[in-house]
Amino acid sequence: MTVYLSIVCPILLALAAATYFWQKKLRAEIAEGSKVEFERLQKTDATLLADMPEDRFHQVYMRAETPRITPYWLVALAIFLLGTPLFLGLMGAGAWALTEYGIVPEPTDLAEGLLLEDGEARFFRNTPPEYAVHLVEHYSGFYYFFGLLGFWMLVVTLVMRHYHKNRPGRLRDELLRAK
Numbered sequence: 001m002t003v004y005l006s007i008v009c010p011i012l013l014a015l016a017a018a019t020y021f022w023q024k025k026l027r028a029e030i031a032e033g034s035k036v037e038f039e040r041l042q043k044t045d046a047t048l049l050a051d052m053p054e055d056r057f058h059q060v061y062m063r064a065e066t067p068r069i070t071p072y073w074l075v076a077l078a079i080f081l082l083g084t085p086l087f088l089g090l091m092g093a094g095a096w097a098l099t100e101y102g103i104v105p106e107p108t109d110l111a112e113g114l115l116l117e118d119g120e121a122r123f124f125r126n127t128p129p130e131y132a133v134h135l136v137e138h139y140s141g142f143y144y145f146f147g148l149l150g151f152w153m154l155v156v157t158l159v160m161r162h163y164h165k166n167r168p169g170r171l172r173d174e175l176l177r178a179k
Contacts (some may be wrong), residue, residue, distance in 0.1 A: 001085060008081045015077070019070050027066065034061040037171075048175055056178065064174040068163065076159040080152060087151045091144060 038057050041049050049057065168174055 012078050015074055019074055030065050034058045060174045060178045064168045064171045072159055072163045076155055079155045091147050
């Protein structure tokens, strides 16, 4: 786990730094576009800008025009990379607890229940009992696969729900809302 974190954390920090500097550059370009748009709207749609100072217009323009997906995908990626080992550990602890308290039988106990009197597996008539035990032991892969898939879907759902909940409207709508 230490090796994993020593690899993942610097990568996440580098991505966060790259995102920060990219957004800083982007904000400077959007600030320049804000001045141009303010002048254009003063000439073409002065009623829309009535009683709105230029600094307030700049704030509204920044909110409406700044792309916001990059921090959200960075957060989702960080949750994936840092949360997956923890989630797999929880799933392993859950599997151990279910087996320890007898909720899920041991593979050997389950194999005994699958065997008929003549030593063949009940669901697999022509398979030896060792194969039935091997099959039962590897059904846990389903548990981990679908559990991890569910975890990732939950992360994407929560991050995208937050993204869309806080999404600004178009510039015109934001200007009307700011009045």
